[in-house]
Amino acid sequence: MKKKRLFWQLYPSFLIIILISVAAVIWYASNSLQQFLLSRTAAVLEERALILEKDVAGYFSPVDTKAVDSVCKEIGSLSSARITVILPSGRVIGDSQENPGIMENHLNRPEVKNALANITGISIRYSKTLHKKMMYVAIPVKKNSRIIAVLRTSVPITSLDKELQSIRVKIAFGGLIAALFAAGISFIFSRRMSRPLEKMKQGAEYFARGDLTKKLNISGSEEMEGLAKAMNLMAAQLNDRINIVIRQRNELEAVFSSMIEGVIALDSKEQVLGVNQAAAKMFKIDSDKSRGRSIYEVIRNSELHRFVKKALSDEKPEHDDIVIEHHDEQIVHTYSTPIFDAQKNSIGILLVLNDVTRLRRLENMRRDFVANVSHEIKTPLTAIKGFVETLIHNPFDDLNEVRRFLNIIEKHVNRLHAIIEDLLNLSRLEQENDNNVIKLEKKQINSVLEMAVSLCRERAEKKNIHIELSCAKEVTAKIDSTLLEQAVVNLIDNAVKYSNTDSTIHIEAFPTDAEIIISVKDQGIGIAKEHVGRLFERFYRVDKSRSRELGGTGLGLAIVKHIVNVHKGHVTVKSVPGKGSAFMICLPIY
Ligand code: ADP
Numbered sequence: 001m002k003k004k005r006l007f008w009q010l011y012p013s014f015l016i017i018i019l020i021s022v023a024a025v026i027w028y029a030s031n032s033l034q035q036f037l038l039s040r041t042a043a044v045l046e047e048r049a050l051i052l053e054k055d056v057a058g059y060f061s062p063v064d065t066k067a068v069d070s071v072c073k074e075i076g077s078l079s080s081a082r083i084t085v086i087l088p089s090g091r092v093i094g095d096s097q098e099n100p101g102i103m104e105n106h107l108n109r110p111e112v113k114n115a116l117a118n119i120t121g122i123s124i125r126y127s128k129t130l131h132k133k134m135m136y137v138a139i140p141v142k143k144n145s146r147i148i149a150v151l152r153t154s155v156p157i158t159s160l161d162k163e164l165q166s167i168r169v170k171i172a173f174g175g176l177i178a179a180l181f182a183a184g185i186s187f188i189f190s191r192r193m194s195r196p197l198e199k200m201k202q203g204a205e206y207f208a209r210g211d212l213t214k215k216l217n218i219s220g221s222e223e224m225e226g227l228a229k230a231m232n233l234m235a236a237q238l239n240d241r242i243n244i245v246i247r248q249r250n251e252l253e254a255v256f257s258s259m260i261e262g263v264i265a266l267d268s269k270e271q272v273l274g275v276n277q278a279a280a281k282m283f284k285i286d287s288d289k290s291r292g293r294s295i296y297e298v299i300r301n302s303e304l305h306r307f308v309k310k311a312l313s314d315e316k317p318e319h320d321d322i323v324i325e326h327h328d329e330q331i332v333h334t335y336s337t338p339i340f341d342a343q344k345n346s347i348g349i350l351l352v353l354n355d356v357t358r359l360r361r362l363e364n365m366r367r368d369f370v371a372n373v374s375h376e377i378k379t380p381l382t383a384i385k386g387f388v389e390t391l392i393h394n395p396f397d398d399l400n401e402v403r404r405f406l407n408i409i410e411k412h413v414n415r416l417h418a419i420i421e422d423l424l425n426l427s428r429l430e431q432e433n434d435n436n437v438i439k440l441e442k443k444q445i446n447s448v449l450e451m452a453v454s455l456c457r458e459r460a461e462k463k464n465i466h467i468e469l470s471c472a473k474e475v476t477a478k479i480d481s482t483l484l485e486q487a488v489v490n491l492i493d494n495a496v497k498y499s500n501t502d503s504t505i506h507i508e509a510f511p512t513d514a515e516i517i518i519s520v521k522d523q524g525i526g527i528a529k530e531h532v533g534r535l536f537e538r539f540y541r542v543d544k545s546r547s548r549e550l551g552g553t554g555l556g557l558a559i560v561k562h563i564v565n566v567h568k569g570h571v572t573v574k575s576v577p578g579k580g581s582a583f584m585i586c587l588p589i590y
Contacts, residue, residue: 014186045137212239262353311336380412499524
């Protein structure tokens with residue numbers, strides 16, 4: 001039901017009160033007036049009757065009815081009142097307006113009865129004789145204390161009624177004017193009472209809409225002013241608190257969104273309370289749209305779903321790795337902690353996600369590396385052990401056989417030495433790079449290449465491989481000449497190893513727009529496409545036994561890649577199986 005405004009509650013109430021009051025006053029006033037007029041008329045009639053009593057009593061010794069009647073008629077003609085004389089028997093013997101002979105017995109008239117009982121009788125009723133409403137006043141006429149007759153005076157009260165009616169109309173008119181006046185005043189009062197409340201309501205609506213800077217300016221009663229002040233104070237305090245909350249929320253959001261770790265807050269019904277930018281980026285979701293929705297709907301990752309279920313049911317911190325599959329696999333270490341409200345009730349969980357993809361890859365690489373190293377070392381060691389044991393337990397007479405065994409042992413020892421040498425080289429490189437001790441200087445590339453070629457020439461000549469070097473003297477780059485020399489030696493060494501006899505290796509160095517290219521091109525066995533991507537991994541070899549046979553460690557190209565990285569360059573391969581390979585070291589131009 002629609003509530004009425006305060007004004008429309010107050011004003012009609014005032015009007016009703018006014019109308020009831022005015023009606024009551026009119027009713028009371030007109031009644032009092034009527035009583036007054038009637039009692040005055042009765043008093044006048046009684047007075048007249050008392051004046052006449054003596055005259056009438058004179059005609060009662062003996063009773064002279066005619067004289068009584070004529071006295072009545074005579075005096076009656078002089079006054080407006082009707083005069084009637086009635087015997088105690090009820091017979092009318094004189095009347096100023098009628099022939100008593102035809103008048104009925106009046107004994108049953110109430111005023112007559114009272115008069116006969118020695119009381120002044122007053123009665124108002126309709127006269128059948130005169131066909132008017134009359135007031136009758138009857139007094140006893142006494143002789144020697146004996147009631148000998150009843151003298152009754154009466155007047156029609158129709159005129160009195162009319163008079164009373166006109167006075168009533170005047171009173172009602174006055175009352176109406178007073179009521180209108182009161183209605184006007186009560187209208188003003190109602191407005192004055194309801195207006196501050198209306199203003200208060202408007203102010204409260206402003207506050208409710210969030211405009212807490214609005215000030216209520218209400219004048220009126222002390223209570224209203226006090227209430228307005230209290231509301232203003234409340235709004236100001238609320239505004240301050242809201243500002244503090246907003247500031248804190250903004251600070252929290254800033255912290256939240258600038259965190260590198262992904263953060264997801266969930267309520268106990270698995271609905272998202274908040275997702276920071278890092279987490280949104282990890283799962284490729286919109287953080288704003290995810291709020292209030294189920295985590296299962298927002299993030300489609302079964303590992304995360306399982307983790308959330310466990311974390312919510314356990315109500316204790318959990319952690320686990322979760323794999324996110326987009327185009328690249330991403331490993332996220334996820335921690336969960338329960339969230340509690342002020343009453344220490346668990347209301348959800350907070351997930352903190354750390355991208356550990358690189359870390360896990362490094363761990364894997366390290367693990368693989370250790371396994372590879374162990375494997376690589378184990379093979380020659382097992383061989384050495386076997387041959388040494390054979391030599392110890394089976395003393396050979398044939399020295400040639402012993403020499404053959406020792407040669408094999410030497411080969412494996414050399415291999416071990418080569419592996420350890422390469423590993424040491426790699427770790428030294430890593431260490432020097434980490435400690436920033438590698439200093440790059442602008443130097444001629446030609447001299448580096450010449451030195452590398454001279455180091456490999458002997459091995460090449462053994463296979464009748466011709467090395468051609470083509471590099472202009474002015475080609476320079478910022479390099480560590482020892483390291484670059486080692487990289488080029490490794491490439492030439494491979495070119496020699498994986499080339500057939502009687503072939504040529506072309507070594508070139510030339511500048512392009514953006515880089516200096518050092519290319520080592522052979523006419524060897526080449527490399528199949530599927531191996532090209534993994535060639536620079538440690539211990540990766542296309543043909544293990546062939547590499548071992550040729551004295552390879554599987555670390556040569558890994559060292560090349562590392563050295564080139566130290567020079568902020570990159571290394572690429574172009575190869576056609578059966579035709580040859582070209583390895584290119586690209587160094588930046590400074
Ligand atoms: P390795 O000591 O076995 O030569 P590297 O790291 O130097 O190890 O090379 C890795 C692998 O790459 C080799 O085992 C070989 O299969 C291949 N490779 C390297 N250089 C060449 C090349 N010039 N021609 C053909 N294959 C090559």
